[in-house]
Amino acid sequence: MNRTSLTTMQFALALLASGAAALGLVFSLPDPGSVPLLTVFFALGAAAMVRLIRPINLWFDGALMLLGAVALLLALPQTGAMPAHFWWALVASWAFAWLFVERLSAAIRAGHLPETGTGLVIPVIFGLALLVAWEVITRGANVPPVLLPPPSAIGARFMAETNILWADFVQTFIKSVLPGYAIGCLAGLAVAIAVDRSPFLKAGVMPIGNFMSALPIIGIAPIMVMWFGFDWQSKAAVVVAMTFFPMLVNTVAGLNAASAIERDLMHTYAANNWQTLMKLRLPAAGPFIFNALKINSTLALIGAIVAEFFGTPIVGMGFRISTGVGRLAIDLVWAEIAVAAVAGSAFYGVIALIERGVTFWHPSVRGGRA
Amino acid sequence: MSETSSATACTNGPAVIRAENLGLTFPTGDGDIVALSDVNLTIEKGDFVSFIGPSGCGKTTFLRTIxxxxKPTSGTLSVNGMSPEEARKARAYGYVFQAAALYPWRTIEKNIALPLEIMGHSAGEQAERVKRTMELVNLSGFEKKYPWQLSGGMQQRASIARALSFDADLLLMDEPFGALDEIVRDHLNSELLKLWARTEKTICFVTHSIPEAVYLSTRIVVMSPRPGRVTDIIESTLPRDRPLDIRETPEFLAIAARVREGLRAGHSYEEGSV
Known part of the structure; x- marks a missing residue:
């Protein structure tokens, strides 16, 4: 294993990275010095081949990755396709990024680096690498902005239209998603508890719930608009319809999660139904209920946005997306998508954090045995 | 055998449990399963009665019926002179299951306080009783721990404390130490004896370990399967004060031999009938 302690995978990546850099250097020779930083990157990247003789620190690979990305972004022409050797820079810096992340995660696994902090570096690098590749490919290959605008254009549009985006966020997320989510989840929970107590309701409500969950949202959204009007109420109603059933099914399952011994115990204390529910069955159902809350957090946003396609006041994320596509304002559509993605992730993250606090005792949270 | 059972049946003292011709049949799709058949037994106040037998002999079912x-399907059963249901509603007994069954979202002290909360004791009284029972089972200092932070032996001690916390006179224990290793089990056995001496409770104890049954009990009920029935009732001649090394005395071994004999008799019957 005298390949400077790299795995086969890492070694192949290192060869690819340095090879691409060397090719880039060769192809940039007819036009030397036009982009000095890129030439420096090519030269250093090719020089990294010395790892065949002596090992190179993993942070050097990280620095090369960064240098390549910055040099490439700075060198991108404002108009027209980029020169061919730029593609070698993209391949080389992508390979250096991959190599760096590979070595970083191996070092964390081996305990050479602390988990906290460095663990977050990897997803950040991955996300940034995707953005850089997106930017370079869309601009470098002259992709029409109507098909896919570069992230820089989306970012610029985002900054220019924060007022619109904020108004849309308030309309869709604050006014439609949150009330609909709260009503749908609470109703699902309440009906689940009622269903659990009554065999009649179980026979009657569960099939209807099943039926409701099978309703296509595209179908019910226009009907909700007719029932509840154009404003946020109809969107909230769609969200209620979408979130109710996952909560109902999960809670009904969760209420049966307590073991026979745990229930016998309550019986030996002559506990009444309410006590058994509050002290045993509802806490035991916690992981199931939070599962539904997490599923619903993303479902709710989808439901509200899709519902806005079917009639809305002239504000809202779904409205902006549908009209933006029609007006070919694709960068604004992408900016809305970015807002939706961030809002949805943050919503999910908050629920997941609360879950960790409330169901701290569950083996899936504390990472222990049952 | 007939001598002992008739002797206890005739006593008109304060019987805690009295079973007469008790039978229990579980109907299944595969035909009826006779879990208990014609069980006659009287348990006096302050007794430590062990139920021993192979699996399927109905010892756990009998405890669950108490x-x-x-619900029994034939015969009569009284607990503290009441029907089992009335006794349960009067919180006449504490039950210790095979598994500790502590609620993982509650700390140890909150687990022990669970029956007290349900029975409506005041907060001050809850705290006082939790403290007292935790001392009784040597768990002081672990009040704020969660069950999954404790060893199996400590969890089972906490579940015993939970059964003791509301101070019922009858303690029903269903193989409480079955899942623990021998060393922990020995330790908990001697602690249980001390606890019994101190609290003067009536204890019904299901086990499949002969030494455990002989070491703990004042009476040993030997049961055999298919159908579950009592084959022998052995009065222990051991003194109430029992150090662990009493298990090497000839007296102890003689009782153990009689239990083993009773089990073998029931077993051969089973093999003959199957």
Whole structure:
């Protein structure tokens, strides 16, 4: 294993990275010095081949990755396709990024680096690498902005239209998603508890719930608009319809999660139904209920946005997306998508954090045995 | 055998448990399963009675019937002079299950306080009783721990404390130490004896370990399967004060031999009938 302690995978990546850099250097020779930083990157990247003789620190690979990305972004022409050797820079810096992340995660696994902090570096690098590749490919290959605008254009549009985006966020997320989510989840929970107590309701409500969950949202959204009007109420109603059933099914399952011994115990204390529910069955159902809350957090946003396609006041994320596509304002559509993605992730993250606090005792949270 | 059972049946003292011709049949799709058949037994106040037998002999079912977790299908059963259901509603007994069954979202002290909360004791009284029972089972200092932070032996001690916390006179224990290793089990056995001496409770104890049954009990009920029935009732001649090394004395071994004999008799019957 005298390949400077790299795995086969890492070694192949290192060869690819340095090879691409060397090719880039060769192809940039007819036009030397036009982009000095890129030439420096090519030269250093090719020089990294010395790892065949002596090992190179993993942070050097990280620095090369960064240098390549910055040099490439700075060198991108404002108009027209980029020169061919730029593609070698993209391949080389992508390979250096991959190599760096590979070595970083191996070092964390081996305990050479602390988990906290460095663990977050990897997803950040991955996300940034995707953005850089997106930017370079869309601009470098002259992709029409109507098909896919570069992230820089989306970012610029985002900054220019924060007022619109904020108004849309308030309309869709604050006014439609949150009330609909709260009503749908609470109703699902309440009906689940009622269903659990009554065999009649179980026979009657569960099939209807099943039926409701099978309703296509595209179908019910226009009907909700007719029932509840154009404003946020109809969107909230769609969200209620979408979130109710996952909560109902999960809670009904969760209420049966307590073991026979745990229930016998309550019986030996002559506990009444309410006590058994509050002290045993509802806490035991916690992981199931939070599962539904997490599923619903993303479902709710989808439901509200899709519902806005079917009639809305002239504000809202779904409205902006549908009209933006029609007006070919694709960068604004992408900016809305970015807002939706961030809002949805943050919503999910908050629920997941609360879950960790409330169901701290569950083996899936504390990472222990049952 | 007939001598002992008739002797106890005739006593008109304060019988805690009295079973007469008790039978329990579980109907299944595969035909009826006779879990208990014609069980006659009287348990006096302050007794430590062990139920021993192979699996399927109905020892756990009998305990569950006393606790009103199963309903008998024939015969009569009284607990503290009441029906099992009335006794359960009067919180006449504490039940210790095979598994500790502590609620993982509650700390140890909150687990022990669970029956007290349900029975409506005041907060001050809850705290006082939790403290007292935790001392009784040597768990002081672990009040704020969660069950999954404790060893199996400590969890089972906490579940015993939970059964003791509301101070019922009858303690029903269903193989409480079955899942623990021998060393922990020995330790908990001697602690249980001390606890019994101190609290003067009536204890019904299901086990499949002969040494455990002989070491703990004042009476040993030997049961055999298919159908579950009592084959022998052995009065222990051991003194109430029992150090662990009493298990090497000839007296102890003689009782153990009689239990083993009773089990073998029931077993050969089973093999003959199957």
């Amino acid at each position: 606790a009103d977790l199963e």
